[in-house]
Amino acid sequence: MLALQLLVDGVGKGAIYAALALAIVVAHRSTGLINFAQGEFATLSAMLTVALTGLGLGVWPALAVAAAASFAAGALIQVVIVRPAMRRDLVPVVIMIGLYVCANAIGQLTFGQNPRPLEGLFPAGGLVFGGIRVQWSLIGVILLQAVVITALTLFFVRTKIGLGFRAVATAPEASRVAGIPVERMHMIGWGIAAALGAVAGVSLTNLGVYVESHMMTTVLVYSLAAVTIGGFDSALGAIVGGAIMGVVESLVTGLVPGVSGDVGILVSLTIIVLILLSRPQGLFGRERVARV
């Protein structure tokens, strides 16, 4: 019974890991860079949401505004900071770390050190069946990620810009020749990633986490783990990887005596190593096919 309860809780966390993992995959597919600051961007988005509700905005409109602002900020950062750095080797990694530090510092300076709660997106209370408690907010968080991920998938598969994005992700040179605006796709990719992060960050507060400058630190670790086991270029891998990490974290910290909190990260790292030993391209990463 405890295990089942832990499983349900784990899926909730896993949905958030999946959303942030997907953000990392989208940014990686557009520019080939792992944005270490993706979690910190999400923190800033959550802080902005808190500030907007402080101005009297409802929490849903505040989330919408924060997501839009995050899209714009992510796109701007790609153009102003990432693009000039991409032309050189190694520099991007340093830039990503710099982005992490800066975003974190900006959060501390503007928001302060005191954790603050955010009003819930979903009604209080929940369901009980067979002794298992499921909060509405947990169901809501899972559904919200599902809706966002579905919308994003439709965007990539069905729309012209989505198709152009995938073309640029797999073959930038051929895209240029075909007249696809490569730089604009990079910008859109980082914008989408930041907006996804905003949803992930705000969702996390609905699982009882307060908004503060380190709220996404462990989420980022689990999301990077999810991306690593899923495959850096696979959206499906990010989602499945996120769910796996959420459930594993919940079960391990809940059931194994002496393992709690951050020690759970050790377990997740062990799992990554085991998976990568057998499938270096990740569970869903595929080897490129080519015939000449």
Add this chain to the structure above:
Amino acid sequence: MPLVPLLDVDNLHARYGQARVLHGVSLTVSPGEVVVLLGANGAGKTTLLRAITGHVERTGSIKFAGTDITRASPAAIVSLGLVQVPEGRGTFADLTVQENLRLGAYTRRVTAAALALEISEIVERFPILGERAGQRAGLLSGGEQQMLAIGRALLARPRLLVLDEPSLGLAPTVTRAVFDTLRELHDEQGLSLLVVEQNADLSLGIADRAYVLEAGEIQVDGPAAAIRDDAGLRRAYLGY
């Protein structure tokens, strides 16, 4: 005097970083003309095409259909109707054949229904693309990929199609089929072509005029038939 050229390249210089590759190339393609660009490896043929289509640093003057495109972006050049099929074909290996074709029309404003109709016309010309519509392009054979690359370029509604080594890596019979297709496109639609090719004999056979590029400069130009019949020229520049 003939019509205003469709493509008018004048005193074009191009470089990769420090390496200067083109030293004042001038070249024209008239509406409806087939022009072939010959020359040894390293002569600068690919660079010339890439400079014309906006992919290399360049100075001088390039006019297309009366518009100065010397400083235009690749996307803007494609949307004017100057479309390139690059060396190695430039298909999207991870995307399906159908998606590759849709990407051909990326620079145009066209409704989904109209695009589907245009794609079905392309498939009529290249039936194999219809059979393989849902497959990833990377799984096609070399000849099929060349057909896909040409089909995709046609969906950009080119006025001048620029092809870089369309025969590269293809079996002789497949190469012949590709050139037959190019000839048909020219005859049926009046499409202008600028073709870079190692296979001088075959390409001179479909061309109206030819240029020979050597060490970044045009050494010879004239009617294709005259160049093909000039034994001294063939030995000096074309190696056969």
